[in-house]
Amino acid sequence: MARTDRTPRTRMAADARRDDILAGAAAAFRARPYADVRVADVAEGVGASPALVYRYFTSKAGLYAAVVQAADDALASQQRSAVASLPTGSPPRDKVRALLEAYLDHVAADPTSWTNPFLAGDEPPEALAVREEGRLRHVADLRASLGLTPDAWARHEMSLHGYLGFVDQACLRWANSECSPDLRWAVIEASLGALEGALGDWRV
Numbered sequence: 278m279a280r281t282d283r284t285p286r287t288r289m290a291a292d293a294r295r296d297d298i299l300a301g302a303a304a305a306f307r308a309r310p311y312a313d314v315r316v317a318d319v320a321e322g323v324g325a326s327p328a329l330v331y332r333y334f335t336s337k338a339g340l341y342a343a344v345v346q347a348a349d350d351a352l353a354s355q356q357r358s359a360v361a362s363l364p365t366g367s368p369p370r371d372k373v374r375a376l377l378e379a380y381l382d383h384v385a386a387d388p389t390s391w392t393n394p395f396l397a398g399d400e401p402p403e404a405l406a407v408r409e410e411g412r413l414r415h416v417a418d419l420r421a422s423l424g425l426t427p428d429a430w431a432r433h434e435m436s437l438h439g440y441l442g443f444v445d446q447a448c449l450r451w452a453n454s455e456c457s458p459d460l461r462w463a464v465i466e467a468s469l470g471a472l473e474g475a476l477g478d479w480r481v
Contacts, residue, residue, distance in 0.1 A: 299340075319340070358379065380444065381456075
């Protein structure tokens, strides 16, 4: 009997191969800054040809942007799960803290790869666009946690965007201390205090 499932099997194999390349690229970019990673090295590390990598990701910049996107998708899932696990009716501060704690877990899981983009400053436009989308997603999650809408008072919008910058700078200092558990509380309290001060009140 002739097989009728060639296309699904081929698609599954292609998806698995793409995932292998993406995982290999993620490991390479974790270990070295963007400029120091070669597509040929990524391909060799996963037993593929550079041509196959370009087939799936078009360019080195496209490959890196896909790595950034996958990391942000995982972070978003972790943050939303953290908020969803809170008791019903939890106050806004607790929801924001849950988002923040999940972010700190993300940073602490691999401080070197998290800090590299801040220190190297050589990311391609494709990756910067993904990061901007991630920042807007994070702002939207903050709005939802605080019960705000996109057309909220301008002060609130400025507060949310400024808060994310504050958190990243605090996390850079924290990462320099190898994400010391003893300093984690300081990052949390300082960040929540900064947002509360910017908003004026948690009951916005």
